[in-house]
Amino acid sequence: MNKKNIVLRPPIKTKYAYEKLRCCNKCxxxxALQEENCSICGKSALLPMLEVAKRAAKRSMGNDLLLTLLLTLLSIIFSPTLQWVIISAITGAVLLVVFVIVHRIALPSRTSIELSKIFVRDRDRIAEGLLRNLDTAVAQENEARSYELMREIAAIIHDDHIRKLQIILLQSLKLRKDMELELEPLLVKDFDPELADYIGELAKIKRELIKDHTFQYVIKYEAKISVMEHGDDILTGVAGAAVRMKRYVLAYADFISRHARKLPKDRFLRLYRIVMENPNLNWGALKAETVRVYEEKYQWDADFQQIKSRSNIHDV
Ligand SMILES: [Zn+2]
Known part of the structure; x- marks a missing residue:
């Protein structure tokens, strides 16, 4: 497949996913996209969700103030004597000041209450907007831009359909080590050969992205991956990524033992060192397999001698 040489831009980072969402004040x-004007009414009236919630909070608190003002006026009007007028006016004024202070303190919590109300009330509208966003993302001519837009949408809705689209787009690009790539958010529930290929590619250029969920995914679908065209390379690459940490080697020992023989020398050296330097841990079949591969392929290799002698000292 001819892969395109287009660079991906890093994602726009926000603390909360909802911060990516904006609402048009007019329509x-x-x-979830970064367009300047609303794609429906064309007005530049897009507000961040937090701003929308803050406005709603201020509006509902403003109603409380109006009510207090109204009650104060009524009690002044219906006061029988001048003394009552003064008492009502002072009470009203004090109440207003207290309300203003309390509202100022309560604004952040009222805002988050309004925010969750908006999410419940506007569920369908938000879904409609995101579907429109998805159409926009799919319609892009450039695969990298399309992927970038989808990544914004995927931050809000977690859906295998979108993940699969993202993986297909990623697989059409020439991936580079310096790109800000992701893996765990893209893991789908069922077996996906494109995803397996993507994992294999990351095992080569960015193995630090391969973590527990990916190991578990690969082990779950190991049989299906092994019959793929480059299935063995993918599995060996993932086993090579697992020897990164002692914890992974221990957790996925059986999987690694099935692929230890095909590991490139630097990865096998690492595996050998971890297993030999921790003789008391329960490696299961991995220990015997590591020793077997070592004896067959690396017994006379100078890089391995150092480790061997050190482990001998441990054994004593
Ligand atoms: Zn609009």
Missing amino acids: HNYT
């Missing part, structure tokens, strides 16, 4: 359309 109530939601969007």
